[in-house]
Amino acid sequence: MSTTVFTNARIVDPSRNLDEIGSVVVQDGRIAAAGASALNQGTPGGAEVVDCTGMAITPGLVDARVFVGEPGAEHRETIASASRAAVAGGVTSFIMMPDTDPVIDDIALVEFVLRTARETAAVNVYPAAAITKALEGREMTEFGLLREAGAVAFTDGRRSIASSLVMRRALTYARDFGAVVAHETLDADLAAGGVMNEGLFASWLGLPGIPREAELIPLERDLSLARLTGSRYHAAKISTALSAAAVARAKSGGADVTAGVSINNLSLNENDIGEYRTFFRLSPPLRSEEDRLAMVEALRDGTIDLIVSSHDPQDVDTKRLPFADAADGAIGLETLLAAALRLHHNGDVPLMRLIEALSTAPAKRFGLPGGTLRPGAPADLAVVDLDEPWIVREDEILSRSKNTCFEGARLQGRVKRTLVAGRTVFQA
Amino acid sequence: MTDAQPLLPHRHLLGIRDLSPFDIALLLDRADAAVAISRRNEKKTSTLRGRTQINLFYEASTRTQSSFELAGKRLGADVMNMSVASSSVKKGETLIDTAITLNAMRPDILIIRHASAGAAALLAQKVGCSVVNAGDGAHEHPTQALLDALTIRRAKGRLAGLTVAICGDILHSRVARSNILLLNAMGAFVRVAAPSTLLPSGIERMSVEVCPTMRDALRGADVVMMLRLQRERMAGAFVPSTREYFRYYGLDAEKLKEAKEDALVMHPGPMNRGVEIASGIADGPQSVIQEQVEMGVAVRMAVMEALLDPRRNPEGAAA
Numbered sequence: 001m002s003t004t005v006f007t008n009a010r011i012v013d014p015s016r017n018l019d020e021i022g023s024v025v026v027q028d029g030r031i032a033a034a035g036a037s038a039l040n041q042g043t044p045g046g047a048e049v050v051d052c053t054g055m056a057i058t059p060g061l062v063d064a065r066v067f068v069g070e071p072g073a074e075h076r077e078t079i080a081s082a083s084r085a086a087v088a089g090g091v092t093s094f095i096m097m098p099d100t101d102p103v104i105d106d107i108a109l110v111e112f113v114l115r116t117a118r119e120t121a122a123v124n125v126y127p128a129a130a131i132t133k134a135l136e137g138r139e140m141t142e143f144g145l146l147r148e149a150g151a152v153a154f155t156d157g158r159r160s161i162a163s164s165l166v167m168r169r170a171l172t173y174a175r176d177f178g179a180v181v182a183h184e185t186l187d188a189d190l191a192a193g194g195v196m197n198e199g200l201f202a203s204w205l206g207l208p209g210i211p212r213e214a215e216l217i218p219l220e221r222d223l224s225l226a227r228l229t230g231s232r233y234h235a236a237k238i239s240t241a242l243s244a245a246a247v248a249r250a251k252s253g254g255a256d257v258t259a260g261v262s263i264n265n266l267s268l269n270e271n272d273i274g275e276y277r278t279f280f281r282l283s284p285p286l287r288s289e290e291d292r293l294a295m296v297e298a299l300r301d302g303t304i305d306l307i308v309s310s311h312d313p314q315d316v317d318t319k320r321l322p323f324a325d326a327a328d329g330a331i332g333l334e335t336l337l338a339a340a341l342r343l344h345h346n347g348d349v350p351l352m353r354l355i356e357a358l359s360t361a362p363a364k365r366f367g368l369p370g371g372t373l374r375p376g377a378p379a380d381l382a383v384v385d386l387d388e389p390w391i392v393r394e395d396e397i398l399s400r401s402k403n404t405c406f407e408g409a410r411l412q413g414r415v416k417r418t419l420v421a422g423r424t425v426f427q428a
Numbered sequence: 429m430t431d432a433q434p435l436l437p438h439r440h441l442l443g444i445r446d447l448s449p450f451d452i453a454l455l456l457d458r459a460d461a462a463v464a465i466s467r468r469n470e471k472k473t474s475t476l477r478g479r480t481q482i483n484l485f486y487e488a489s490t491r492t493q494s495s496f497e498l499a500g501k502r503l504g505a506d507v508m509n510m511s512v513a514s515s516s517v518k519k520g521e522t523l524i525d526t527a528i529t530l531n532a533m534r535p536d537i538l539i540i541r542h543a544s545a546g547a548a549a550l551l552a553q554k555v556g557c558s559v560v561n562a563g564d565g566a567h568e569h570p571t572q573a574l575l576d577a578l579t580i581r582r583a584k585g586r587l588a589g590l591t592v593a594i595c596g597d598i599l600h601s602r603v604a605r606s607n608i609l610l611l612n613a614m615g616a617f618v619r620v621a622a623p624s625t626l627l628p629s630g631i632e633r634m635s636v637e638v639c640p641t642m643r644d645a646l647r648g649a650d651v652v653m654m655l656r657l658q659r660e661r662m663a664g665a666f667v668p669s670t671r672e673y674f675r676y677y678g679l680d681a682e683k684l685k686e687a688k689e690d691a692l693v694m695h696p697g698p699m700n701r702g703v704e705i706a707s708g709i710a711d712g713p714q715s716v717i718q719e720q721v722e723m724g725v726a727v728r729m730a731v732m733e734a735l736l737d738p739r740r741n742p743e744g745a746a747a
Contacts, residue, residue, distance in 0.1 A: 198629045199629050200629065202630075204634070207566075207567075276549055321522060322546050325544055
């Protein structure tokens with residue numbers, strides 16, 4: 001029986017609304033106790049004691065939206081390399097998007113991901129399966145069998161389903177299995193080849209813009225269908241004040257709806273694109289500062305439930321191109337927590353709410369073990385120096401792709417140690 | 429080589445946005461001088477003798493490409509036209525790889541035309557020579573704005589205080605963007621008129637007066653600049669038909685009456701006669717469309733000469 005005790009730490013556990021100085025006792029891969037009174041019975045005999053004075057301990061982060069290049073684009077990212085990046089960022093579980101080649105739309109692929117993760121990854125990797133075969137937006141996948149095989153959610157990843165009928169049937173059918181359907185909404189027709197937020201800045205750059213309504217219109221459709229079908233719907237990445245208002249309305253109407261936001265839309269705005277910097281070409285696009293502030297507010301008030309890194313490794317072949325020809329996406333696993341902590345340090349969002357949105361809320365929504373320091377839970381946790389300043393350097397990035405929006409950024413808060421099932425998988 | 433300053437504080441010309449009013453005035457003054465050279469029998473100078481100019485045109489453009497070619501030759505440079513159709517570009521080589529390859533041939537100046545906004549800026553980051561943007565997507569076309577300004581200045585004696593109406597497909601037009609920037613920098617008043625489907629988002633914050641009709645835009649204007657409407661945008665996508673477009677936004681004698689009697693009529697070419705401009709107007713007494721072409725060569729001579737000022741890259745210094 002192996003026991004480790006982390007003492008003198010600031011324990012932040014949103015699952016119990018607990019923020020106090022205390023200890024975490026890890027026994028055989030599980031949390032035995034966490035909090036101020038964790039050592040009331042005295043330090044267990046033979047335990048390894050780790051002094052965490054000045055550190056915070058939070059549940060390991062649960063990232064509900066991670067794109068990996070395996071299978072099909074291993075030069076961008078493998079499950080193993082994504083896992084290394086994850087643990088360095090305090091992420092102990094992630095949901096892997098089905099946009100691989102081949103697409104995760106078949107139980108064989110779910111099994112492949114789970115097997116590869118078991119053999120090569122230090123973190124918990126949960127595959128999401130496609131809603132429609134080959135992400136084509138037409139025929140449903142085998143929700144039941146995929147779920148039995150281990151798919152934790154259904155999403156068409158980067159793709160948005162155009163057909164209202166397909167969406168209605170998918171939501172209806174998913175209800176029979178209690179599965180969450182997660183969807184990034186974009187009306188591709190209305191977006192009309194747009195590559196950044198529509199507005200003055202895009203107009204000066206001569207780039208076609210994506211109107212906010214291209215996200216809103218299919219989102220409102222989905223929210224109506226979620227109400228109609230009584231299904232569990234997750235708006236995967238919203239980016240505008242209009243979308244947040246739509247989600248808030250649906251929630252107050254009683255629909256089983258949640259929403260996520262990419263850390264990029266909480267941290268950056270369209271001006272960061274500057275002179276055609278393709279690393280800032282994202283989907284949804286970086287919006288105006290007013291929209292960013294609306295995202296922060298919606299996160300604070302709970303309209304937005306969870307934050308995702310939307311980790312999307314792209315290589316020079318897809319990014320070293322003129323802006324309009326480049327691919328969307330940025331990596332984010334390693335910087336997720338530190339970028340989110342900006343909102344804590346500048347007083348925008350309380351620490352407890354941030355950690356909840358990064359761990360407890362996604363775990364709860366997708367029915368995953370982690371996201372808590374409750375006794376009996378798997379010992380997935382992060383030891384964090386909330387105040388340590390650091391600068392993101394390209395040559396220190398562990399992800400196989402280097403397309404970060406935070407290169408050279410000054411961040412505050414660094415992961416010192418990450419545990420998955422009680423095992424230290426990262427130590428700074 | 430003591431403390432001599434180069435003519436322009438820039439190595440590249442990527443857009444009007446990067447130029448100060450002083451830079452613009454200097455280029456126009458020098459282009460004025462270049463006009464005289466082009467009107468001589470002996471048109472060749474030795475300003476850029478021994479220098480290599482490469483024209484890299486990803487979009488076909490007879491007018492602009494030959495204008496840059498002539499400008500280079502009149503300055504004595506060796507000019508090479510990279511034909512995209514027959515090069516490795518067609519085989520899928522990326523812009524940056526092409527740039528790196530061309531850069532290894534040690535040109536002094538690269539002229540690029542590309543369908544993607546930002547392509548010229550991207551190229552400029554990867555090469556050691558000067559880069560001139562000859563049009564990148566809907567972003568900028570700085571030498572066109574300079575040649576338009578030169579044409580206006582020679583006809584009107586000034587730019588400041590003039591009212592310039594820009595009419596047509598502003599949404600997709602790099603010419604419009606560069607002209608809006610330049611004319612505002614030089615103190616002119618800019619009006620725009622177009623069907624709302626052809627106006628970019630945020631136009632009202634681009635320092636222009638957005639006019640509800642073309643007549644409003646033309647009223648009392650000193651200059652009328654027409655823009656080309658791409659054929660694929662005529663039939664239903666942005667405007668329902670060419671005849672409806674001509675009715676409301678084509679420049680005809682009736683509408684032109686609204687402008688000052690001596691107003692200039694301009695068009696960057698190539699024209700769609702009977703779509704955005706009536707033939708009689710294009711060939712009429714107020715049209716300076718031919719002058720624009722002549723000024724194009726002069727402006728490009730001035731730009732290349734200024735960018736390749738030996739005070740920037742003295743002989744022996746690393747490129």
